[in-house]
Amino acid sequence: MSSLVRIALDVMGGDHGPEVVIPGAEMALTRHPDIRYLLFGDEARIRELLAPRPKLAAASEIFHTDVVVQMDDKPSQALRRGRRVSSMWRAIDAVRLHQADCAVSAGNTGALMAMAKVNLKTMAGIGRPAIAGLWPTLRGESVVLDIGASIGATAQHLIDMAVMGAAMARIVFDIDRPTVGLLNVGVEEIKGVEEVKEAGAALRAANHPGLDYRGFVEGDDLGKGTVDVVVIEGFAGNIALKTAEGTARQVADYLRAAIQRSFMARIGYLFARSAFRALREKLDPRKSNGGVFLGLNGVVIKSHGGTDAEGFASAVDIGYDMVRYDLLSRIEAGISGRPRVSGSASAGSAQDAEHSDDLQVQS
Known part of the structure; x- marks a missing residue:
């Protein structure tokens, strides 16, 4: 990897667009002078905001786009209207083309996930991507996933998320073997739906070298920080996030x-x-702003749509760390040694972000 970290920004995404993205990018550049930006959006508005920021302008390259994915667009609409031409798509495409190491957007979450999956594809052996976020706890922070990429999960999906979340936790928390728990209705192994029980049994038996599986955790363990990584399917995960x-x-x-x-x-x-x-x-919430899309052939970060400049800078910080500390290689290494549950990799009623118009979470 280059000594520079190249980050593609969907400048038009989010509730406030360039007025938040540009000053946020400036804050992150102050903390990480080795960032170089690829800015996708309305060139005239971008240049106007860059004019009083010469250091940011010197570290940026502008790519004009006319199409903006709206916050209320359905993923299917965004794909039809914005494929190959929107600021969101082109920021993701820069990662696919190896022009950028990471893409960051505050735009529509469902559209971002759909475009990212169509453009970057999932990593070999991964059935579907997940969104991981940092959750404030009494102990500090935990990684929680999935917080809204898709609905439902098989046992294999839960196992894959455990491995991917642990890879992220090793970067964020600088620990070799993060503790992992599956969110359930109780800690007893006889409780919960079959998919959760099956995933728990497989993780316990595997004793994966990249994670320390601690069994089931309950809802109040999220705030306690009982484990470093909490795994949950996306429907319940997003409800938990919004409730918190x-x-x-x-x-x-x-x-x-x-x-x-x-x-x-x-x-x-x-x-x-x-x-x-x-x-x-x-x-x-600005301190932990930035959901990481895990399981794709590239790093994509989702900033909260209503965040301010400081919050957007935090999302860029997370993207920077995921690139600098090689998230993708860590996930690949973990996936190669994960337990496999026979017949469940593609089973279940889970809906794909590419095809579902119901996934408008965390926008």
């Missing part, structure tokens, strides 16, 4: 209302400001 985000906002609103309730409460806040500041920092 909503709960964090709810708690923040409760605290805000309690502080404003009386004069003495405001006085108490003045004495506890540092504690509240630390809590706000811990719960800041």
Whole structure:
């Protein structure tokens, strides 16, 4: 790999487009001066935003596109209208053509996954890709996947996600053998649907050298950080993600209302400001912004569509790390030694992101 990390940006993606992507790219460049950007989008708007940022301009190459994938486009619509011509597609295509090492977009998640799978294809031996995210916990952070790439999962898909999530965790947490758990309705091995029980038995028997399987974990273990990697199928994973985000906002609103309730409460806040500041920092979603698409022949990062510049910079940071520490090779090494469950690799009712118009998660 080159000493530079080349990152393709879908400049037009997300709720705010270039007004967030460009300043976010500048922040990430400050932290990683060895980044070089390929910027795909409206050239006039990009040049206007680059004008007061000469260092970013010097590290960037602009590729004009006229078509933008909208946040409410169905994946099938995005593929028909934006294939080969949209800023999203061309950013992904730069990875396929080895012009870029990574693509980052804040655009429509369903469209991004569909385009990424059609363009990059899945890695050999991987039935389908997954989206992995960083989850704040009492211990720090955990990798959680799948948080919305597809619906349903066979036992083999769950095993593959365990191996891929562990590969990501080795990079993010700098540990040799991350602990892994399967999210279930209880920790007892007799509980849960057959696919989860089958995957758990196979992982326990395999004793994979790249991960330390700890068995089933429950919903409250997500916040505790009981394991480094939590594996769950995408439908439940996305519900868990949205529930956690909503709960964090709810708690923040409760605290805000309690502080404003009386004069003495405001006085108490003045004495506890540092504690509240630390809590706000811990719960800041921008710090862990950036879902990693695992299982593709290329690195693609999904930023939250409504993020600000700092949050987008965090997504670029994650992409940088995945490239610099060779995520794809780590996944390939893990997959080659994973347990195989007979007859389940393509079984089940799971829907593919390429063909499903119901996958509009995390947009």
